[in-house]
Amino acid sequence: MKTNITILLIRVFLVFVFFVGILICAWWYPFSLTITTGFFVPDLEENDISFNMYTEFYSQLAFYWSVSIPCFVVVMLGFRGTVIAKKEGAFSIRSAKTLFKMALILFIASVVFLIGNVIFMMLKWNVFAILYFIVGGMGLVISGVLYAGHKYLVNASQLKEENDSIL
Numbered sequence: 823m824k825t826n827i828t829i830l831l832i833r834v835f836l837v838f839v840f841f842v843g844i845l846i847c848a849w850w851y852p853f854s855l856t857i858t859t860g861f862f863v864p865d866l867e868e869n870d871i872s873f874n875m876y877t878e879f880y881s882q883l884a885f886y887w888s889v890s891i892p893c894f895v896v897v898m899l900g901f902r903g904t905v906i907a908k909k910e911g912a913f914s915i916r917s918a919k920t921l922f923k924m925a926l927i928l929f930i931a932s933v934v935f936l937i938g939n940v941i942f943m944m945l946k947w948n949v950f951a952i953l954y955f956i957v958g959g960m961g962l963v964i965s966g967v968l969y970a971g972h973k974y975l976v977n978a979s980q981l982k983e984e985n986d987s988i989l
Contacts, residue, residue, distance in 0.1 A: 899927070918975035926965075
């Protein structure tokens with residue numbers, strides 16, 4: 823009974839994270855880049871938007887959207903992990919492998935996100951660098967927690983197998 827409630831709460835949380843991610847990708851990234859590049863604000867001296875604004879806006883938008891894709895994969899893997907936990911129980915090797923995949927994908931995506939933001943900061947394109955460094959750091963922390971959960975599940979599943987073999 824407790825496991826079903828926990829799985830339901832995890833699923834609700836994952837759906838919430840999914841929709842927050844959609845909101846960030848659909849609204850925050852274009853909005854923040856519009857603020858930093860002045861893309862949709864017409865220049866009083868020039869009638870056309872310069873090539874640099876196009877480059878700055880679309881390269882950052884493509885980068886942020888492409889780095890967000892692995893985060894959605896992690897959410898989907900998390901949902902798949904709840905299905906595995908419901909079928910096989912919480913302490914299984916498959917659950918541990920799923921957590922390891924999630925941790926690895928999120929770690930790589932967070933490192934790429936941080937490197938990209940350093941590059942954008944050096945180009946003086948990124949006004950929200952501090953915010954994005956915090957987000958990248960949170961991604962690294964979450965990937966570390968997922969990896970610790972992986973190690974915990976590996977040990978717990980080994981203990982469970984030993985106990986089941988004794989009984």
